[in-house]
Amino acid sequence: MNETRSIWDYEDIVERGLLEDIELLAEHISGRVLHINATYSGGGVAEILSSMIPLLKGLGIETEWNIIRGDDEFFSITKTFHNVLHGRVNGAVEVPVAHEPVSVLDDLKSEIGELTRRKEMFETYLHWNKVNSEEMDLDSDFVFIHDPQPAALIDVKQRGKWIWRCHIDVSNPDPHIWNFLKEPISKYDASIFSTPMFARPDLGIREFLVPPSIDPLSDKNIELSQGDIGRVLDKYGICMDKPIITQVSRFDRLKDLPGVIDAYKLVKKRIDCQLILAGGVASDDPEGMGVYHEVMEKADGEEDIHVLLGSPPFSDIEINAFQRASTVIMQKSLKEGFGLVVSEGLWKGKPVIGGATGGIPLQIVNDVTGYLVHSVDGAAFKIANLLKNPELSRRLGEAGKEHVRHNFLITRHLKDYLLIMLSLENPSGTIRL
Amino acid sequence: MTDLTFYRARYQFELTGKKARDLPELLAAIKEIDESSIFNHVYHALLDSHFLPIGYPNDFAHWIIDALHEPVLAERLANLDLREFPDIEALREELIRIIEDYMAMYDVSRRADVGQEFYFIRCISVTFPTRHVVTNMNEALETIKEIDLDSIFHYFIASRLLGGEHYKELSRWILRNDSHELIEKLDSLYPYGFANMDALRNEIVRIIEGYFWEHI
Known part of the structure; x- marks a missing residue:
């Protein structure tokens, strides 16, 4: 990626002082910066790096972005890692499975099988990290390694400061997988987590806090004209003649789409409105299509519920248009990572109602930028309240936009990375440049 | 002349590895945590407050009402007169005194839910010429x-x-x-x-x- 972007493109969006400071801080960064993750497109990490790398380059910092390669087995294993590290956030609902009684011998066989399978997984993971380390130029002053997939590249570190940037919640991981990954991760100079809740106490290295961010100039967040919004809604047969409630999320049980429909139905009895549920199905989620069909069944016969399956995925402009057309935005997750889609909604000046889980409460300050809810009834009550009170919606939306402006934009993220690079070169608590 | x-200055935040789920744990951590953490949890609201209304002016008071549901103590901590403290150590002593007094008078066995712990976070300040x-x-x-x-x-x-x-x-x-x-x-x-x-x-x-x- 050779594209560069000036931070002054954001002059009309964030305070000038922040941009001046970013320039000043960047002047003190010397050497090459390297970011490595697993993919150039798809997912939040790639989205952030797509915005971050051109800005770093625009500041005159020599920056590279590489991705690791591997075969299907490697990526299947790293997906498993992701699921078992990330999948137990906040005491996830894990339904115990009743097993038939088994003999001690069967038990032992099963355990040996599991150990063998795990050993093979670890070997494949390390093999592909080694292949990548031999192929990549890792000689940099600052190396940001994103998430577990490339974490073992640290084994060939020669020089520079290496930072493990963790975008997922590893606070309650599968202990076998975590103990395996902890060994390389503990060799880093520092780690970065999105919130304290997602971090681990046992790494023994510095742990910085950097929430993720959205790019207000990306297609997903840029201002759209009413004409642009109308064209997208026309394409999907949606008329803007009544208030729209929207949830943009994958068809995933943890997003509680049935709960959103139930809340909508309670509201619909009192206030005429419509519901958009727009999302895709993750290619590695075998349950996704099942959830989609369940949602379709639940919405059957309700002409004002628009269940939209993005296949191929919706464009960023389409997602942007759905959000901008909305009166109320929902993210009624039962379990969530950071849930940056909340910030996308807030940035568009919309009141957002979200489940009180994961990173959502950091974005929704209850009764200030939106509402945190714990039940279908709670969601219905708050939706109705917002539909009946446009002034309240406007006030929450404005506060939400300011909250995102100060806390969840790419410019703040960029500033944090610069500060961390400087902090690593000057370990004292007060650094004077 | x-x-x-x-x-x-710009501030970057770093986890200290210390967290608390109840008042005794909070008190123990306040007694030993570094000054920049106390500073961060008490003073950063002064910087934030110009764009968002907040219920309580410091993180300790906010957590005590939000996670422990102890309004009396939260209000006492919210009402700290920061003018009385020439330095962070004086502030730390006052925080300890208020919490110890409260613990001596009330049952403080309540624990925060999982995920609602208080995380101690230090701030690193990077200063540079304008x-x-x-x-x-x-x-x-x-x-x-x-x-x-x-x-x-x-x-x-x-x-x-x-x-x-x-x-x-x-x-x-x-x-x-x-x-x-x-x-x-x-x-x-x-x-x-x-x-x-x-x-x-x-x-x-x-x-x-x-x-x-x-x-x-």
């Missing part, structure tokens, strides 16, 4: 009117409390200009009683302008 360069370089008090006054609120926070709160040099530099520079009375007035300014940084800036400007008016 020598030049004075104005500095500003483009504002002044050679006399008039220019200094104009600069104080113009610089952003983070710089006001840095000079008149953070630098004073955390042993930073910048407030001392400013004081020495003013003293070199033979403005003893002015520096005495600024020294006696306790910045924590103001609603936000804008109000603090206005008071600083008022003091400096008042001084000049008296000495024309």
